Structures are given as C-alpha cells and as structure tokens.
Amino acid sequence: MSKDYVQIDPRDNIIVAINPLEKGSVTQVSGKAVTLKEHIKQKHKFSLNDFSIGDEIYMYGVLIGKAIEEIPEGCAITINNVKHASAEFKEEKEKFTWVAPNVSNFTNRTFNGFLREDGKVGTANYWLVIPLTFCENRNVDVLEGALSEKLGYETKKDFAVDTDALISQYKSGASRATILNTPIITTKEEMSKNRTFPNVDGIKFLKHDGGCGGTREDAQMLCQLLAGYIANPNVAGATIFSLGCQNAQIAMLQEAIDKIAPNNTKPVHYLEQQQSASERALIEEAVKHTFLGLMEANKLERKPAPLSKLTLGLECGGSDGFSGISANPALGYASDLLVALGGSPVLAEFPELNGVEQELINRCNTEEDSKKFYDLMRAYSASAVAVGSGFENNPSPGNIKDGLITDAMKSAGAAKKGGTSPVVKVLDYTEQVTEPGLNLLCTPGNDVESTTGLVGSGCNIVVFTTGLGTPTGNPVAPVLKMSSNTNLYERMHDIIDINAGTVITGEDTIESMGEKILDHIIRVASGETPSKAVLHGNNDFIPWKRGVSL
Incomplete structure (x- = not known):
C-alpha cells in the first residue's frame, strides 16, 4: 500500500x-x-x-x-x-462461504500457560480482591497498601521507596552518613525478581462505583460480570468484600458463579463488614485469607498448551482513517488464523457494527444466532434513539479529525477486526465464551467498558488497535496495543506493543502482519514478553450498567 x-x-x-x-x-x-x-x-x-x-x-x-x-x-x-447513512438489514441470512487461511506456520505451536482444573488455560495467574459495593472501596485500598509492595507487586510509580530501611537504621542508632548512604529505592523490575510468590503475576483490586443504588438489574449485571472475572482462566481465586445491606448480595454473586462455573474449585473467600467484630478484624481476616490463597496459587506453573486455548478479545479505540485499512484487517487475519487453529476470537462494540449488520448476520452459523444479533442491534439502536441520540453520534472528535466522519465509515473499518470467518455464537453482555470460533459479544462502544466486558466473558488476552493512541489496559488479561500508523508508534512506543503502520508503507501485507500479530500474542500469552499496559500498571475496569454508551 x-x-x-x-x-x-x-x-x-x-x-x-x-x-x-x-x-x-x-x-x-x-x-x-x-x-x-x-x-x-x-x-x-x-x-x-x-x-x-x-x-x-x-x-x-x-x-x-x-x-x-x-x-x-x-x-x-x-x-x-x-x-x-447505513444499509438496511434483515433477519434472514444470505449465502456465505469461508476459505480458512494457511496455518502451516503455526500448526505445531503452543503457548506456556496456567492449566486450570476446568480445562481452561490462563495467560496469567492473578488473585482478585473485589468489593460488592463502592462502600467497600476503602477497605480494598487498605488491603492493597498492606500487600502489593510488600509482596513485590506493582506500585503506582515506576519504583518503590523502602522507608522501613531508614527506620531500622534510625532505631539501631546509625549515623547521619550511614542513613544518607542507605539504598531505599527499588525499581519495578527489581521488585518482580524478589516476589514472595513468583508464580503469581499479581493481586488485582477491582474497585468500582456500583453494587448499590441504581436498579436491581444493575446489581445483577455487576455480579454476573464479577463472576466472569472470577471464572476467567487468568484468575486463581478471589477475596470478596461485602458491606451487607447493598443490592449486590453475596448470594447473588454465588448464584452467578454457580451458573457459569457450576463445578468451580477456585477458592473464593467472602467477608461481610456488618457481620464482622470490627474493621480491624475484617482487614486482618482479609489479609490472612488472601495470603493463604496466594500460597496455593503459587503452586501452579506455566505448561505448554495448544493455541486453541486462546480466547482473544478484539478491541479498537482512538481510531483514525488508517485503522480500517491496516491494524484492523491485520488483526482480522490473525483472528482467522486463530479460528483455523481452534481458538476463540471475540468481536464486541455493537454500536461500531452499524452498517455491516447484514454481513455478520450472513456469517452466523445458526438461524437462532442471526436472529439474536438482529434483535440485539435493533434494541441497542432503539435505546440510543430513545434518549435523543443514535449510532450516528458514535464518532468522537478525535475520530472525525483523523478522517472517520460517519459511524458507518468507522464501523465498516472496525468490523475488519473480526476477519472473515463464520460466527459460531452471539453473546449478550456477561454471557460466557464456550464455543471455538468467532464469537460476537454485545458491549458498548466505549473502549474500557467494552474491554472490561470482553474479559468478563472469558477472554484471556486482548489486542487493542488504535490510530490516535491510548494507554488502556485491564486488570486480568494482558492488552496489546497496536498502532495503525508508524508515526503513532514512534511517538508513543512506550505504550504501543505492535506497529501495523508497515502495512501502509508497503513493508508488510495484511497477511504477513496478521502472522506477526499472532506470533506476538503467543509470546505474551507465554509470559515471555509483557504487554506495555501490564508494565505500566494500566488496570482499567468499568462495568457497563446497560445504559446507552456509544
């Protein structure tokens, strides 16, 4: 090109x-x-x-x-x-055929992941700390302060300060010169080498502003999402904080877990503050049980697993006029490769499929799924119109400035992330990926809400294409950022993992770039190459309340 x-x-x-x-x-x-x-x-x-x-x-x-x-x-x-303007679409399918790509370069490839008892494989190994209501966010903060840095996990900065070393020197009567010469700065890299639990990638704290207020449906949806995170193959177990009186009850979360993982063997420890002797007792119990959970999680080691165990979230954000002709179709080719290898790519962001509905309906394997997609798209569109908006209002100022001037134009390019393979299942928000092949997942167009939803439905890795740049990450799944143009990659290489701008300059074809993407995915999934979002501690987590979010 x-x-x-x-x-x-x-x-x-x-x-x-x-x-x-x-x-x-x-x-x-x-x-x-x-x-x-x-x-x-x-x-x-x-x-x-x-x-x-x-x-x-x-x-x-x-x-x-x-x-x-x-x-x-x-x-x-x-x-x-x-x-x-966008094309009309109908529920009935039209003829569709698919020719799978050549996967000979990946036929014998595996990735080193964490094998779970339910047969899923994680690309990481995390422990979760989750509040069932925003009232418990402070207790989550206390637990984070008590555990993260002490156990060698991420800090809010690129380094940690060991004040304890100075206190020890002071108490021992050290001189001023000794104190000044005492090293107290530890980098993230040094911390990771000295982790108490080397096989645990981190403790993730999923704070949010939900769980109470709003509607009962909001609480139910939140519990379903949180259950999806606990069931995600990248998660070893969880510590749950409940106040006690909120809408999102412990029993509601347990029911959601039982529904999606009826034979769950992951440890989940529940604490209810209104039933606790004191806040101090609550925190003490939380720290001890989380520590015990980490001890068990640390027993698991990475082992070879087939590429069919990859569930790949397909995401885009901060798109530009090149996204639909470089990064997105290249990711679409990687998606097709993964489908041919038995894996499960997941295409989301339903407001950004406006105008290509008929193509996706045609690609659905079953009449049931084509109808489900038709109904979900109609319902989402109607809800946007009901509040005085519409899909046509999706493009952001940044999109428009860089050449994406209508939603249908943006959507036609965004849909390229899903490649050309058949759609094996259409999922509503929080429904779980259970079938190999391309899945469609109803999420909003908002980048973080959508990524949050993808991981909540089972994605163990995400590729996020961008033309303008974004630091977005996720607490549980590694998020690989891919630029649509080389200029962006050179300016923001500190947060961008892959450059698809070489398709624009002619150095790569869509196919060669797609193979490079899959190769990079395998290395990240194996723990060999950390994503930039993980290195920077980008743990964006925003549950969707099922309102209109374009």
Whole structure:
C-alpha cells in the first residue's frame, strides 16, 4: 500500500489519501483520471465522481453516508457535505462461504500457560480482591497498601521507596552518613525478581462505583460480570468484600458463579463488614485469607498448551482513517488464523457494527444466532434513539479529525477486526465464551467498558488497535496495543506493543502482519514478553450498567 491514495473496494466512490494530496494533483483510480480541486489531508477522503444532494456514498464496499451538499469530483469528503447513512438489514441470512487461511506456520505451536482444573488455560495467574459495593472501596485500598509492595507487586510509580530501611537504621542508632548512604529505592523490575510468590503475576483490586443504588438489574449485571472475572482462566481465586445491606448480595454473586462455573474449585473467600467484630478484624481476616490463597496459587506453573486455548478479545479505540485499512484487517487475519487453529476470537462494540449488520448476520452459523444479533442491534439502536441520540453520534472528535466522519465509515473499518470467518455464537453482555470460533459479544462502544466486558466473558488476552493512541489496559488479561500508523508508534512506543503502520508503507501485507500479530500474542500469552499496559500498571475496569454508551 505504498501509493499516495487507495480505493479500498472496487465499489467505493470515495478514495483514501494515504499521504497529503495537493490541490491540482491528478490521481488515477480504476483507469479514471481525477484532478483534485482542493487539498486532501492524510487519512481523509475525496470524491471519485460528482455527487448530488442525497447521493449514496460507499467505502469498504458498503453504504457509509449520503451527500448533503453538491460535491464535485475531486473534492474532500467532510462532516459539512456528508451525513451518516447505513444499509438496511434483515433477519434472514444470505449465502456465505469461508476459505480458512494457511496455518502451516503455526500448526505445531503452543503457548506456556496456567492449566486450570476446568480445562481452561490462563495467560496469567492473578488473585482478585473485589468489593460488592463502592462502600467497600476503602477497605480494598487498605488491603492493597498492606500487600502489593510488600509482596513485590506493582506500585503506582515506576519504583518503590523502602522507608522501613531508614527506620531500622534510625532505631539501631546509625549515623547521619550511614542513613544518607542507605539504598531505599527499588525499581519495578527489581521488585518482580524478589516476589514472595513468583508464580503469581499479581493481586488485582477491582474497585468500582456500583453494587448499590441504581436498579436491581444493575446489581445483577455487576455480579454476573464479577463472576466472569472470577471464572476467567487468568484468575486463581478471589477475596470478596461485602458491606451487607447493598443490592449486590453475596448470594447473588454465588448464584452467578454457580451458573457459569457450576463445578468451580477456585477458592473464593467472602467477608461481610456488618457481620464482622470490627474493621480491624475484617482487614486482618482479609489479609490472612488472601495470603493463604496466594500460597496455593503459587503452586501452579506455566505448561505448554495448544493455541486453541486462546480466547482473544478484539478491541479498537482512538481510531483514525488508517485503522480500517491496516491494524484492523491485520488483526482480522490473525483472528482467522486463530479460528483455523481452534481458538476463540471475540468481536464486541455493537454500536461500531452499524452498517455491516447484514454481513455478520450472513456469517452466523445458526438461524437462532442471526436472529439474536438482529434483535440485539435493533434494541441497542432503539435505546440510543430513545434518549435523543443514535449510532450516528458514535464518532468522537478525535475520530472525525483523523478522517472517520460517519459511524458507518468507522464501523465498516472496525468490523475488519473480526476477519472473515463464520460466527459460531452471539453473546449478550456477561454471557460466557464456550464455543471455538468467532464469537460476537454485545458491549458498548466505549473502549474500557467494552474491554472490561470482553474479559468478563472469558477472554484471556486482548489486542487493542488504535490510530490516535491510548494507554488502556485491564486488570486480568494482558492488552496489546497496536498502532495503525508508524508515526503513532514512534511517538508513543512506550505504550504501543505492535506497529501495523508497515502495512501502509508497503513493508508488510495484511497477511504477513496478521502472522506477526499472532506470533506476538503467543509470546505474551507465554509470559515471555509483557504487554506495555501490564508494565505500566494500566488496570482499567468499568462495568457497563446497560445504559446507552456509544
């Protein structure tokens, strides 16, 4: 893709500027010469022909908008001359066939993971501390302060300060010079080498603002999400804080765990503050039981596992005009590779599938799932309209600035993350991934809410494509950030793991980049290469309250 512009699909009547295009320059598209009548910014689009008001505009081979002004051939496509429009879709499926990619480079590959008793395999090994209501967040903070740094786990900074060493020197009567020469700074890398429990990757504290207030449905959904986190293969066990009077009761969480993991053998210790002798007694019990849980979790070691045990979350955020032609389709090819190897990729963010619904309906294996997807999309769209909004309001200011001017345009590119394989299951929010193959999961378009939902449904690793950059991570699953362009990677390489900008420059094809992505996933899943989000301690966790979140 080393040209200055590209027509993504033969049906497209707008063209993407790979590099800035000057007014007066002549482009050749499908044998047609087009003289540009104005400057076209990088990542933005220009018209291949004249548009009258109401004319349909196509990109990725699908309807992405309609002209609201006369647009002469060779002019920029902007929010001032185009409005969102998307294709209608029906419940009935149309013919679909799939040719699996060549997986010979991965046939005998494995990853080193943590084998759980239920047959799942973790890419990490964490202990969770979870409040059932925001009233318990302070107690969670106390537990974090008591355990994390002392056991060699992450701090809020890139280093820890050992004040105890100075106290010890002072009490022993050390001189001023001795105190000044006492080393008290420990880096994260040094801490990780001195962990009390080397086979436990960390203790994660899932604070949130829910569990009480709101509706009973909010509490039920929260418990289902938390149960999904406890059941996630990256989790060894959990300590649960309850106040006692909140909507999200212990029994509600236990019921949710029993539903998704009826034979659960992971240790889960429950503490209810209103039944405790004192706050001090509560914390003492929590610390001791968490410590005992870590002792058991540390007995587990990484062992080889087939790639079919990978459940890959497909996520995007901070997208730009290159996301849909480099990072997303490359991730889609990696998704197809994983499907062919027996793994389970999961495509989410339903507001960002607007305009490609029919394609996904056609790809559903069963009539039941095509109907479920149809109903979920209709319901989500209706709920957005009911509050005076709509899918057309999804693109953010950053998206628009970098060339994604309608939701259908953004969605057509975002859907590329799901590759081309059949859809084996359509899941509502918090439902669990149980079948190998591509799954669709209903989540909002908000990046962190969606990533939180993906991991709550069983993803043990996530790849997050971005064109503008984001530090997003997750407490339980490693999140790999992939840039759509090389400029972003060079500016933010400290938080970006993979650069798909080489597809834009022509150094890689979609296929070669897809294989590189899967190779990187395997190394991260094996604990060989930490994701940047894990290194920086990005533990973003936002439960969705099932309202409208675009």
